[in-house]
Amino acid sequence: MEANHFYRLMCRIRFFEELVLEKFPSGVFVGTTHTYLGQEANAVGVVAHLRAEDIIFSNHRGHGHFLAFGGDPRALFAELMGKRSGVCGGRGGSQHLHWRNFYSNGVQGGIVPIATGMAFAEKIKRSGGIAVAFLGDGTLGEGVIYEAFNMASKWNIPVLYVVENNRIAQTTPIELTLAGTIAGRFQAFGIAGEELETCDVLDVYQAAGRWVAQVRETQSPAALILHTYRFGPHSKGDDTRPAEEVARLWEVFDPLKVFSRRLSAQERAAIEAEERERIQQAFEAALRDEYPLPSELGRLGENVLVPTSSSLMSGDILTLGPSFNEGRKQASGAAGGGKGIGENGVTVVHSLNRALRRALAENERVYLIGQDLLDPYGGAFKVTQGCSTEFPNRVIPTPISEAGLVGIAAGMAMRGLLPVAEIMFGDFLTLIADQVINHIAKFRWTYGEAVKVPLVIRTPVGGGRGYGPTHSQSLEKLYLGVPGIHVVAVTHFGSPQDLLLHALWQDEDPVILIEHKSLYPLPLFEASDPDFEREVDWTALGYPVYTLRLRGAPPPILSLIAYGYAAELARKAMLQLAYREEIFCELVVPTQLNPCESKKLLESVRRTGRAIVIEEGTLTLGWGAEVLARLAEQALPSLLRVARIATADCPIPASPPLEKAVLPSVEAIVQKAIDIL
Numbered sequence: 001m002e003a004n005h006f007y008r009l010m011c012r013i014r015f016f017e018e019l020v021l022e023k024f025p026s027g028v029f030v031g032t033t034h035t036y037l038g039q040e041a042n043a044v045g046v047v048a049h050l051r052a053e054d055i056i057f058s059n060h061r062g063h064g065h066f067l068a069f070g071g072d073p074r075a076l077f078a079e080l081m082g083k084r085s086g087v088c089g090g091r092g093g094s095q096h097l098h099w100r101n102f103y104s105n106g107v108q109g110g111i112v113p114i115a116t117g118m119a120f121a122e123k124i125k126r127s128g129g130i131a132v133a134f135l136g137d138g139t140l141g142e143g144v145i146y147e148a149f150n151m152a153s154k155w156n157i158p159v160l161y162v163v164e165n166n167r168i169a170q171t172t173p174i175e176l177t178l179a180g181t182i183a184g185r186f187q188a189f190g191i192a193g194e195e196l197e198t199c200d201v202l203d204v205y206q207a208a209g210r211w212v213a214q215v216r217e218t219q220s221p222a223a224l225i226l227h228t229y230r231f232g233p234h235s236k237g238d239d240t241r242p243a244e245e246v247a248r249l250w251e252v253f254d255p256l257k258v259f260s261r262r263l264s265a266q267e268r269a270a271i272e273a274e275e276r277e278r279i280q281q282a283f284e285a286a287l288r289d290e291y292p293l294p295s296e297l298g299r300l301g302e303n304v305l306v307p308t309s310s311s312l313m314s315g316d317i318l319t320l321g322p323s324f325n326e327g328r329k330q331a332s333g334a335a336g337g338g339k340g341i342g343e344n345g346v347t348v349v350h351s352l353n354r355a356l357r358r359a360l361a362e363n364e365r366v367y368l369i370g371q372d373l374l375d376p377y378g379g380a381f382k383v384t385q386g387c388s389t390e391f392p393n394r395v396i397p398t399p400i401s402e403a404g405l406v407g408i409a410a411g412m413a414m415r416g417l418l419p420v421a422e423i424m425f426g427d428f429l430t431l432i433a434d435q436v437i438n439h440i441a442k443f444r445w446t447y448g449e450a451v452k453v454p455l456v457i458r459t460p461v462g463g464g465r466g467y468g469p470t471h472s473q474s475l476e477k478l479y480l481g482v483p484g485i486h487v488v489a490v491t492h493f494g495s496p497q498d499l500l501l502h503a504l505w506q507d508e509d510p511v512i513l514i515e516h517k518s519l520y521p522l523p524l525f526e527a528s529d530p531d532f533e534r535e536v537d538w539t540a541l542g543y544p545v546y547t548l549r550l551r552g553a554p555p556p557i558l559s560l561i562a563y564g565y566a567a568e569l570a571r572k573a574m575l576q577l578a579y580r581e582e583i584f585c586e587l588v589v590p591t592q593l594n595p596c597e598s599k600k601l602l603e604s605v606r607r608t609g610r611a612i613v614i615e616e617g618t619l620t621l622g623w624g625a626e627v628l629a630r631l632a633e634q635a636l637p638s639l640l641r642v643a644r645i646a647t648a649d650c651p652i653p654a655s656p657p658l659e660k661a662v663l664p665s666v667e668a669i670v671q672k673a674i675d676i677l
């Protein structure tokens, strides 16, 4: 390949990523992004050796790999915007790409065994194809990759593992997480390879050539370890490194600068001008492209509930007219379960943060453990902000090892500590399933009550932000019905602080605390709310159940039952139904999902005769299905009609109109209420 073409591709990646960061704040892109600034030489040098039959499996930082593979910048921009012309029609967003033999996914580690399996298949088929898996240094914390290395070596699988060691994972420097050496990890499995400390694409090209050829010839795995630098933030605006350090990287290690010395001034200017123009054109074309329609959700979108009544679309929140506000009582509902200490005017995220600080201050047994918890970053959603500054020895930053960190936290809990583990996205609850189901939830019972595991696992869940299929889910149902663990959902109708502290101080059983991302910025419900009055009751395990009614409204004829953020949708629907349709509901908001306790729900349905259960997990076999089964078993004969609203049984797309179609909405609740009445 003509060497100047390397410069062209590196410029394409560079200008693409710069424009992404520049335009992100304007709101044209959805979800998130991880730019490849500074690492351009790696993708270009490696991908240049691949043939049509070869496979690339990339990760969250995949734009550079995609563009080096020949991917279309317009399709990539469009994917980041959630447009129909995107690489995956807007379903995946930045981290979930597939075109020809290029694949990427945003869950660390999991791609490594998959790429290995693909290479195995190519070997079995004798296609001559090999696979290349790109992974970051932080991903070396995921245990599952070692299982893949072992099998790849044992079974002689033709896969090249390319580790891009940019020396930092999100905000955590490699020194805090890597024991031994990167090369040693491969040596342990008998995998040959080479390490390279360079930002010159020609060096990468030569080394990659040797190892791609070796993998092809020997039909065995190899490793290429590229020591490199990330020039941009991890995602956008979240760089915790000192500005001078980043400026020095640009100065000394810029692969474009290094290569451009080989070009004449004219050659360089011409390539740069062409690529800049190409990227600008691609961006503008993508901007003009259309969003997909809900009808384009495809095979898995067939059961999506599309609201039919246009009169009910996208109404703003309305406050009730005076007739419904007559007879308004002074706030009497907050019999405990209201707001925690000093919570006037705070948001859900602040309330949770206060809980953690109080817990650390009040009890030396409390430890926080998880990824990127240290200040100044303070956790991906800032729930732990300030904790490591105040309690430096009791906030433990971990590698990207969900199963490992939860296992360690469980061990700490069994030996007398009170750990709070954070799983950065609820989607990664899948990675801890074995730890939770086969270990943590079972120990106490199995060991004849001789041990307890007082571990709290906190995790943000939910969609609505365009994060796409693997960062938007509400997967708590995976743990519902598992004996031995409490699953508890934060609500802004009570005190998240008190809820978290109750989960911690009960000091008996493991708890998974579900925190919907869209709740974080919401202010806590005030007992003096002008429209709603609130009643609080408690489960046997001491978790609150809230019932909300419209002040001064006629008796309710419909129960809305919802937890987490779905309860906020239900609250808005309640206002619309009352104001526009004169349909009066009461809203029951449990916080304890597992073990499932239905007393308050039954009481409500016995009063109203009708129920809609709303949740953000997928519909089939969800929490709502269990609740309705219990109502059917126990509330008859007073039960007249029931219905469920949930996320459709479809992956959650990144594209805004598609995501909106899949997730539960205020309009869907209103429409369903009208339908069943």
Ligand SMILES: Cc1ncc(C[n+]2csc(CCOP(=O)(O)OP(=O)(O)O)c2C)c(N)n1
Residues within 6 Å of the ligand: 034, 060, 061, 106, 107, 108, 109, 135, 136, 137, 138, 139, 140, 166, 168, 169, 170, 230, 234, 371, 400, 402, 424, 428, 431
């Ligand atoms: C299983 C899992 N845990 C956590 C995350 C959140 N996350 C996304 S990227 C990232 C850092 C990855 O670091 P590294 O592997 O070094 O790659 P880099 O970002 O430096 O390219 C983290 C923690 C994730 N996507 N998947």
